[in-house]
Amino acid sequence: MIFVNYKTYPQGSGQNAVTLTKVLETVSLETQIKVIPVVQIIDAEMVVDSTRLEVWIQHIDPISYGAHTGWALPEEAVRIGIRGVFLNHSEHKFEDWEALVKAVSRCHEVDLKTLVFSGDLDELKKIVSLAPTFAAYEPPDLVGSTSTSVAQAKPEVISQASVITKESGIPLIVGAGIHSQNDVKKSIELGATGVAVATDVVKAADPAAQLADLAQGFL
Template identity: 30%
Template sequence: MTNRIKYPFFVFNPKSYLYGEELLILAKRADELALKYPECSILVTVPYTDISAVKDATKNIIVTAQHMDGIEPGRGMGHVLPESIYHAGARAVFLNHAEKPLTLAALAQSMKKAKAMGIKTIVCADSIDEARAIAVMGADVILCEPTELIGTGKTSDDSYVQQTNQAIKAIDKTILVMQAAGISTAADVYHTIKLGADGTGCTSGITNADSPIDMLTDMVEALMKAFKERGQKK
């Protein structure tokens, strides 16, 4: 499958909540949903050690790494080699997450390396100004997520969502905008997409749900419902 990220898109990012068999169960469900809704993209972000297993068990999702370093094969003890995650099956990567921030120089190097490898970049921005800077750098997706809202269940206010969308698109209309701060319910997903985001995602809202599989399903269905109601063509 191609690693082109279509919109709308949904990112299931279990961070370190899930691994091994539990992660595979959710990844397989995401794969089923990606097959059911081929007009959207579903990305699953997995720990490095699970990339290969998730890739082998799925066909329709975009397997995504949590981070990578802009290094070449050789020295780099403890670093994440781009060639390694690509070989394992990752075709997209998160960069500059609040839990793994990068200096501007390191971010630029990682983005350059990802582009050379054919790995799509989802780059996190904490503010509108940071989002503008990352748009100039040429990210494939910009995740606009105020750090203070991560994991709180409180979403970004409507004006922030709309302003960041507009600021990024004014620089490069081809960059996809992801809004995911505080997403914890299917209703949050629906509202965020209706506001104009190209995609959204969730972590603890799914992993801590009574039924993570049902929550994942409900969120993807809410994504598709909102997008269709927007009447927007891909």
């Protein structure tokens, strides 16, 4: 599976988010590889209405109904058809552990899938204890890289991460600098279930061709 994080790039914002999602859907159908668009909350309902793909959002807050101005409510994500959420991404880290614990718990309560990110193995060990749907290993220093991937720079750490997640029965997703089918293939060989990408697809001159190339790493 391939998670495509739209971040707040203009190529993945507003109507462009809908257009890009249609590209992802076409490639997913052609390759039979599961592709999940991960969109901004403000674009989420529009994207859900435009696709048959499973749509995720980039963050949710550990709150319930009430006086929480400016926060993102899990129940509302579910109401508009969102199926899952990124938590603890390096660009949107939780400031304290208890807040992350509560966020995962709230997602469990409303049946939102979760992909919880870790930047190192110690953090990954803590994260798997929360029983997320997926756990991600993504070293922050390689996030957004267009030249060096985690599969190239830290293959031994992917193997170690795989051992940690398999012991907990949680699928491992690998991210940071993934930009070729060889990166995907190597990540899978080392024990990952899927990859998370952003820049490589969203900002590509030809997103369809780039995503199709990544999908070949699973075939």
